[in-house]
Amino acid sequence: MQTVLIIEDEKDLAELVSFNLEKEGYRTIAAPDGISGLDEAQRQVPDLILLDLMLPGMMGTEVCKILKKSEKTAKIPVIMLTARGEEIDRVVGFEVGADDYVVKPFSTRELLLRIKAVLRRSLPDEPSGKTMRIGPIAIDPDRHTVAVAGEEIVLTTTEFKLLLNLAERLGRVQSRDLLLKNVWGYNYVGDTRTVDTHITRLRTKLGPAGDLIKTVRGFGYKMEEP
Structure with a gap:
């Protein structure tokens, strides 16, 4: 069972996303802010992280930077969630290491498709036996x-x-x-x-x-x- 860490300060949204992901067979962990999200990422090493851009205390971009600098969490794929859809926000998200970007409000179907696509990309390829x-x-x-x-x-x-x-x-x-x-x-x-x-x-x-x-x-x- 694949685990998704949801770092989101909007409790209702986090619960809705968690509910829908668990219906699809994922295990979920929720964290309401960047600090607790970083702690959970280090402790449980999820398969994917949904990361809100606008978080209390620490911006999602800073959380993403820290995740990507840690050897333990650097390869965990990150999908950023945000209510802001300007191109500059997407670019900044990618520059700090996000793998994808979903703008609120989003449909559950869209989010699930993005999650499946990112997780599929993170699967190891067939062994080739050569460098x-x-x-x-x-x-x-x-x-x-x-x-x-x-x-x-x-x-x-x-x-x-x-x-x-x-x-x-x-x-x-x-x-x-x-x-x-x-x-x-x-x-x-x-x-x-x-x-x-x-x-x-x-x-x-x-x-x-x-x-x-x-x-x-x-x-x-x-x-x-x-």
């Missing part, structure tokens, strides 16, 4: 690890999937829409900025090796040998 090497980058699909010049770097599940998708199609241009379909697992209509934001963060984490990911202006991205 992919592109220049200084070493990608181990079985262990879900990435190293640059021998030093391991921490990627979110989505960042790893994105890098692996580009690496497996080395030299081939991938449109933003195709990357959304292959990596995110559903059609994020009209929001290709999601891809751009994750590519920017991925390049930053890879350091100079991030230059191997090339932008194809007006279309998408590709990865090339050095």
Whole structure:
């Protein structure tokens, strides 16, 4: 049974989400603020976290930053919940490591589809038995690890999937829409900025090796040998 941690200060909403998730077979944990949410994440290590952006005491973005900096919780996928739908909020959410973003009010069906898609992305791929090497980058699909010049770097599940998708199609241009379909697992209509934001963060984490990911202006991205 997969566990979902709900960090949400609106009690009625948290209870409604919890009720619907448990109907679908998930186990749920609720936390009313960022501090208790961080404690629960460390203590129980859930399979996914639903994180409200506007929380008392500590913003959801700060909670997400802390989660992604901790080795124990860095790879837990995070879906941000917020009543604010401006593009800047989505971008900030992705920049601090969120895997997806749902704007309130949302339907239960939409939320469940997003949760299933994110959890599906976090499942390990079939063992390949080999490490992919592109220049200084070493990608181990079985262990879900990435190293640059021998030093391991921490990627979110989505960042790893994105890098692996580009690496497996080395030299081939991938449109933003195709990357959304292959990596995110559903059609994020009209929001290709999601891809751009994750590519920017991925390049930053890879350091100079991030230059191997090339932008194809007006279309998408590709990865090339050095």
